Amino acid sequence: MPEPVSFQAPKGTFDVLPPESGAYERLIAVFATLVERAGYGLVISPMFEDYAVFQRVGEQTDVVRKEMYDFYDKGDPPRHLALRPEGTASVVRAFVEHRPSLPFKAWYAAPSFRYEAPQAGRFRQHHQLGIEALGTEDPDLDVEVIGLLAALYRELGLRRVTCRINSLGDEVCRPAYRAALIDYLEARADHLCDEHRTTIHDNPLRVLDCKQPECVAATRDAPRQIDWLCGPCAAAYARVKEGLAATGVAFSEDPRLVRGLDYYTRTTFEFAAEALASAQNAVGGGGRYGGLAESLGGPPTPGIGFGCGMERVLLACKAEGVEPARPLVVDVFVVDTAGGAAARDLTAELRAAGISADRAWDARSFKAQFRAADRSGAQVALVVGPDEAERGVVAMRRLRGGGDQTEVARDRVINQVRELLQP
Ligand code: HAM
Numbered sequence: 001m002p003e004p005v006s007f008q009a010p011k012g013t014f015d016v017l018p019p020e021s022g023a024y025e026r027l028i029a030v031f032a033t034l035v036e037r038a039g040y041g042l043v044i045s046p047m048f049e050d051y052a053v054f055q056r057v058g059e060q061t062d063v064v065r066k067e068m069y070d071f072y073d074k075g076d077p078p079r080h081l082a083l084r085p086e087g088t089a090s091v092v093r094a095f096v097e098h099r100p101s102l103p104f105k106a107w108y109a110a111p112s113f114r115y116e117a118p119q120a121g122r123f124r125q126h127h128q129l130g131i132e133a134l135g136t137e138d139p140d141l142d143v144e145v146i147g148l149l150a151a152l153y154r155e156l157g158l159r160r161v162t163c164r165i166n167s168l169g170d171e172v173c174r175p176a177y178r179a180a181l182i183d184y185l186e187a188r189a190d191h192l193c194d195e196h197r198t199t200i201h202d203n204p205l206r207v208l209d210c211k212q213p214e215c216v217a218a219t220r221d222a223p224r225q226i227d228w229l230c231g232p233c234a235a236a237y238a239r240v241k242e243g244l245a246a247t248g249v250a251f252s253e254d255p256r257l258v259r260g261l262d263y264y265t266r267t268t269f270e271f272a273a274e275a276l277a278s279a280q281n282a283v284g285g286g287g288r289y290g291g292l293a294e295s296l297g298g299p300p301t302p303g304i305g306f307g308c309g310m311e312r313v314l315l316a317c318k319a320e321g322v323e324p325a326r327p328l329v330v331d332v333f334v335v336d337t338a339g340g341a342a343a344r345d346l347t348a349e350l351r352a353a354g355i356s357a358d359r360a361w362d363a364r365s366f367k368a369q370f371r372a373a374d375r376s377g378a379q380v381a382l383v384v385g386p387d388e389a390e391r392g393v394v395a396m397r398r399l400r401g402g403g404d405q406t407e408v409a410r411d412r413v414i415n416q417v418r419e420l421l422q423p
Contacts, residue, residue, distance in 0.1 A: 012124030019328045028109045031129045035107045043106040045090040051080040056295045058262025060203040067114040083113035091132045096298030102135030121280030132305035139236040142267045143243030150249045157322035160274040166257035167237040170265045177228035191218040209258040224255035265290035275319035284308030329377030330356040335369040338389035
């Protein structure tokens with residue numbers, strides 16, 4: 001026999017138990033209602049993919065270089081696979097494989113895995129709500145996508161969430177900007193932090209995102225992509241800003257906004273919760289990606305989307321005191337001291353009639369069952385003792401807001417309960 005040991009969830013992961021899991025349920029429900037109202041359909045894709053699928057999010061990104069949970073399976077020869085670190089590459093791979101008609105508008109609620117240093121709001125398994133829309137470059141779609149994420153926060157009651165936007169240009173105007181940025185950074189290499197002094201050529205844009213004081217100071221006057229946009233990128237960016245203003249989405253421009261994945265072109269955006277500590281206050285972000293479908297073997301297909309970290313959104317809700325959780329309660333609790341058959345049959349009948357119901361087990365005492373009824377949060381208790389069982393009746397008692405006990409014929413219980421529960 002192996003020694004008994006005590007196991008815990010792996011570092012950087014966590015369990016979500018009821019009633020706290022109710023907040024997750026409600027968050028997904030609010031999100032699904034919101035995006036389905038805008039024509040997005042649920043996509044479920046595997047939790048792992050060919051490693052190369054996720055490599056396409058950018059060879060130079062931390063996600064690929066340091067954080068991927070990759071492994072070889074038992075195939076012959078073994079396949080190199082990785083757990084999903086983000087949702088976009090999976091959805092675009094699925095799009096390329098199945099070629100649904102365009103525009104393709106998808107939503108997902110799925111776990112993502114990143115080998116990061118765990119801390120408040122940063123986990124090795126987190127859960128993302130996201131949408132991806134493929135098939136058009138129309139900047140009004142950018143407005144729709146950003147507006148939907150803003151609407152989610154609003155719907156949840158969050159008030160202190162701000163939106164920053166930027167344009168990262170495209171394959172036409174990015175190269176010249178990149179060259180100008182490299183020139184600028186090379187001239188100041190000695191003033192950059194240790195990490196970025198050596199990575200100027202691999203990913204110069206990332207230096208703009210560095211939080212180290214040296215890099216912040218050295219890049220204060222760095223060239224900005226928005227000053228280098230080509231005609232079509234500039235026009236699209238202007239249209240996005242106009243659209244956000246017209247549809248009442250508050251935003252500020254941040255020419256230094258660079259995101260952690262390399263597929264972005266044109267519009268990028270990030271939402272921050274002011275109620276959270278700044279290192280983990282990004283509650284959602286996304287942008288356009290011009291070349292991702294092509295890099296996964298599909299036809300050139302523009303796309304845009306966002307990912308929104310559920311844990312961070314829930315932390316922000318807590319910090320702002322706007323609990324999205326609906327406590328897990330049932331409408332009716334059946335107390336049965338006559339042998340349990342009434343509890344068994346009544347709960348089944350109630351549930352079949354669409355009324356939530358629970359009961360106690362193990363033929364416990366009347367007192368213990370009544371305590372359980374109270375704890376359950378139910379509105380109504382149905383009580384069956386030997387006397388009621390014998391006479392074919394059920395005692396019905398309101399548990400909240402007072403009210404007397406009444407007796408109901410067994411075959412009229414469902415109707416009576418329904419009447420009592422009516423608001
Ligand atoms: P991302 O910014 O890497 O973008 O992640 C999206 C959101 O997931 C973040 O804003 C944050 O709320 C949450 N998040 C990320 N990493 C963690 C973590 N370790 N712990 C807790 N929460 C985390 C993407 O993943 C892109 N796929 C978004 C996108 C969709 N772009 C276009 N379409």
